[in-house]
Amino acid sequence: MGVSVRAASPEALRDALGPLVGGRVRAAAEGDSVAGVRPAAVAEPGDEAAVAAVLALADREGLKVLPRGGGTQLGLGHPPAGGDILLDLGRLGAVVEYAPGDLTVTAQAGLRLTDLQAALAKEGQWLALDPALPLAATIGGIVATNASGPRRLRYGGVRDQIIGVRVARPDGTIARGGGKVVKNVAGFDLPKLFTGALGTLGVIIDATFRLYPIPAASRTVVLTAPEPAPLCDLTLRIIGSTLIASAIDVYGDTTSSEGPRLAVRFEGRRRRLRIRRGAWSRWRVILAQGRGPCAAKRRIGSSGAGCPSIRPGRPSPGWSAAPRSSCC
Amino acid sequence: MTVTDPAETAAPPVDYAQLARELEAVVGPQGLIARPEQLRVYEADGLVAYRQTPALVTLPATTEEVQGVVRLCHRYGVPYVPRGSGTGLSGGAMPVAGSVVIGLSRMQRILDVDIPNQRVVVQPGVLNLWVTQRVAPHGYYYAPDPSSQQVCSIGGNVAENSGGAHCLKYGFTVNHVLGLRVVLPGGDVVDLGGPTLDSPGYDLTGIFVGSEGLLGVCTEITLRIVRKAEAVELLLAAFPTIDGAGEAVSGIIGAGIVPAAAEIMDALAIEAAEAAVHAGYPPDAGAILLVELDGHPTEVAAQYARVEALCRRAGATELRKARDAEERLLMWKGRKAAFAAAGRISPNYIVQDGVIPRTLLPQVLRDIAALGADYGLRVANVFHAGDGNLHPLVLYDDRNEGEEHRAEELAGEILKICVGYGGSITGEHGVGMEKRGYMPVMFSEADMETHQMIRCAFNPGNLCNPGKVYPTPRLCGEVPGKYRPHPLELAGVADRF
Ligand SMILES: Cc1cc2nc3c(=O)[nH]c(=O)nc-3n(C[C@H](O)[C@H](O)[C@H](O)COP(=O)(O)OP(=O)(O)OC[C@H]3O[C@@H](n4cnc5c(N)ncnc54)[C@H](O)[C@@H]3O)c2cc1C
Numbered sequence: 035m036g037v038s039v040r041a042a043s044p045e046a047l048r049d050a051l052g053p054l055v056g057g058r059v060r061a062a063a064e065g066d067s068v069a070g071v072r073p074a075a076v077a078e079p080g081d082e083a084a085v086a087a088v089l090a091l092a093d094r095e096g097l098k099v100l101p102r103g104g105g106t107q108l109g110l111g112h113p114p115a116g117g118d119i120l121l122d123l124g125r126l127g128a129v130v131e132y133a134p135g136d137l138t139v140t141a142q143a144g145l146r147l148t149d150l151q152a153a154l155a156k157e158g159q160w161l162a163l164d165p166a167l168p169l170a171a172t173i174g175g176i177v178a179t180n181a182s183g184p185r186r187l188r189y190g191g192v193r194d195q196i197i198g199v200r201v202a203r204p205d206g207t208i209a210r211g212g213g214k215v216v217k218n219v220a221g222f223d224l225p226k227l228f229t230g231a232l233g234t235l236g237v238i239i240d241a242t243f244r245l246y247p248i249p250a251a252s253r254t255v256v257l258t259a260p261e262p263a264p265l266c267d268l269t270l271r272i273i274g275s276t277l278i279a280s281a282i283d284v285y286g287d288t289t290s291s292e293g294p295r296l297a298v299r300f301e302g303r304r305r306r307l308r309i310r311r312g313a314w315s316r317w318r319v320i321l322a323q324g325r326g327p328c329a330a331k332r333r334i335g336s337s338g339a340g341c342p343s344i345r346p347g348r349p350s351p352g353w354s355a356a357p358r359s360s361c362c
Numbered sequence: 363m364t365v366t367d368p369a370e371t372a373a374p375p376v377d378y379a380q381l382a383r384e385l386e387a388v389v390g391p392q393g394l395i396a397r398p399e400q401l402r403v404y405e406a407d408g409l410v411a412y413r414q415t416p417a418l419v420t421l422p423a424t425t426e427e428v429q430g431v432v433r434l435c436h437r438y439g440v441p442y443v444p445r446g447s448g449t450g451l452s453g454g455a456m457p458v459a460g461s462v463v464i465g466l467s468r469m470q471r472i473l474d475v476d477i478p479n480q481r482v483v484v485q486p487g488v489l490n491l492w493v494t495q496r497v498a499p500h501g502y503y504y505a506p507d508p509s510s511q512q513v514c515s516i517g518g519n520v521a522e523n524s525g526g527a528h529c530l531k532y533g534f535t536v537n538h539v540l541g542l543r544v545v546l547p548g549g550d551v552v553d554l555g556g557p558t559l560d561s562p563g564y565d566l567t568g569i570f571v572g573s574e575g576l577l578g579v580c581t582e583i584t585l586r587i588v589r590k591a592e593a594v595e596l597l598l599a600a601f602p603t604i605d606g607a608g609e610a611v612s613g614i615i616g617a618g619i620v621p622a623a624a625e626i627m628d629a630l631a632i633e634a635a636e637a638a639v640h641a642g643y644p645p646d647a648g649a650i651l652l653v654e655l656d657g658h659p660t661e662v663a664a665q666y667a668r669v670e671a672l673c674r675r676a677g678a679t680e681l682r683k684a685r686d687a688e689e690r691l692l693m694w695k696g697r698k699a700a701f702a703a704a705g706r707i708s709p710n711y712i713v714q715d716g717v718i719p720r721t722l723l724p725q726v727l728r729d730i731a732a733l734g735a736d737y738g739l740r741v742a743n744v745f746h747a748g749d750g751n752l753h754p755l756v757l758y759d760d761r762n763e764g765e766e767h768r769a770e771e772l773a774g775e776i777l778k779i780c781v782g783y784g785g786s787i788t789g790e791h792g793v794g795m796e797k798r799g800y801m802p803v804m805f806s807e808a809d810m811e812t813h814q815m816i817r818c819a820f821n822p823g824n825l826c827n828p829g830k831v832y833p834t835p836r837l838c839g840e841v842p843g844k845y846r847p848h849p850l851e852l853a854g855v856a857d858r859f
Binding site: 138230 | 477478480522523529533534537559560562563564565568569571572573589591592612615616617620657658661717718719720746750784785786787788789790791792793797804805806808809810812813831832
């Protein structure tokens, strides 16, 4: 290539990109800016080869590439030091391989979490990640930002679920790390390196995860207190007890109408949850050990079954990402 | 990317006598081993078929001393090999020619125990089981439990990302390491990760765990500890065929139950185990399945009933429940002795470590049996059934002309079968020296070149544990070595699992 496409013009860049991505290239709109950086072109590759071709071109020409999934977390990290091509991965939206019996799935980077969860729910399974904005967030973005939600307490974060990754290196070379089996120690753990790397090491093409069965039932209990400290204290007590909570969140503050709250979620078979509810006596022990203010300001809940401080509640917004589970 | 192999570059001859004097100034006289007969102690790890005497062995006692040793090695251009307890089964801690071994066995202190935050900080030479022993009075334990746990070090566990029978439910070493202090090649000391779950930036802890000593020497580790379960139950189910046992495991997992452990043994493995330890396994079973459940007592009871029903549906001919901890131990004993027990039914054997998607077990075992028949050799199988980790034992007799070679070839072919079904060449023993020739079966040139970029970022001079994990062209196609009992096994201190 004689003249640098970058030196030429944004149009020349888009002309050069067009054939690589089947014509799916356009000028950037205002909404395509990343932290104030407006790229010259938006390219929408439809497959791995197209991603590789765009990156190889950029590498040759010294162009800067900004990968984008659902665009929900582009503000994370330092603002990019310039950007020529915005690489929109939304068309890489396939479930590559789903093995329900092995509880593993390989999904392309642009697949939205909500769509993946819907596909998995048909088999009664889910990817045990509940990050914010599941409707928009994509698999690639979730991995790149190491996004997780309240239930990381029980299931771990992205690094604990990801078992394989395919990436395009900045020079366009496609490389793989890990595999599609849950136990595997062959070679460096590339999947973990790309988790939370914010797209700075290359572009994620697809990722493989271990899956979990969707719990048959889910119950959340919410506690209030005049200030957060006793709730935090209680959190440590719950974690240190034999109760197995899926998630524990302390949220709200003294200025909010309901005050600081502590939400604790339990999941499992219906029968097991009844057992957990039957274990209120243990809750009471835990609560009684709590420092004064928490115990003092217990709310009497109608369904508290004799345990005054516990009432069914509506927890924090990020809490709702549970697939097909019910909150009482 | 250019990868420098110290063995290939014509380096000027090293003055080892001078290096030894300088090392001694760093680690003191007790920290340096230079006498040939003492050096031989370090010539192999658990893969005893591979041997190489090191030039020198150092036993540093602090991070600063490790740093001093690493700096000297770099100044002299001498390769160095980190070593924990030397129980690794793939030759990861085997010295390379002219190398300095950095043994961590003098760094054995538990530095901090923080029960409310469920974490413990240890030095790398601390033995796996010590962590559990230390926190057990508080109702906690350290979850990754390789069967070498009485003797293997946490530093070695970190380097191998070791697992145990219970990693099906509780995860591997990497899921339990929060932070690391590492002496990088070159000598810089860095802290990776931290005391909490997420540290901002790259997951360098994640990449260091399982890196088999290629990325530096870790000198401090922050571990998570786990609350001990209130109840444990163990079920033994006998099946006429291995297919039935596999079907039962699929049924259990399909029902949303995650057992603490699920182990299958085939008829040949049962025969060997019975001959060795008399665990009382049903003698004419085609396969047995061991399922351990743990958690809340009522929940465990409910799950147990369910598991029993699923086993029955899959054709179990006999179901046994361990009545107490003692009986549990006995039932586990046969399984834990299975590797060493192969010696009862065959003069020699190779222990293989491959992974397959769990649901393909019956198919893969049929392929392995057919292949064995082609080679005229028997293969016994023990299997971490929940996560698809297969340990085929290739039986042979080295007194028969050419049989050892055929066995080695068969062991290699089995790995290829695993990869062909979408699996891996190693689930827990690591690649090390032994399996580096098989990495190209699983990974493309581009994959491995990319992995090398990580190596080069941490260890550009390739002095830190060179020649391990990734093949060099000269060594492609090497076949794994035969099983020889580890001295620990002979002494009855540990069983392979
Ligand atoms: C009888 C027997 C049973 C076994 N059972 C299991 C099992 O159930 N599950 C399992 O996963 N493994 C098992 N193993 C394998 C072995 O015990 C594990 O791999 C263990 O983690 C090795 O620990 P080590 O201290 O002996 O390490 P070593 O063998 O000394 O070293 C292993 C690797 O770690 C590196 N290394 C050691 N310390 C450090 C450090 N501080 N910093 C950087 N790198 C370091 C070495 O260079 C080497 O590459 C078994 C082995 C035997 C002999």
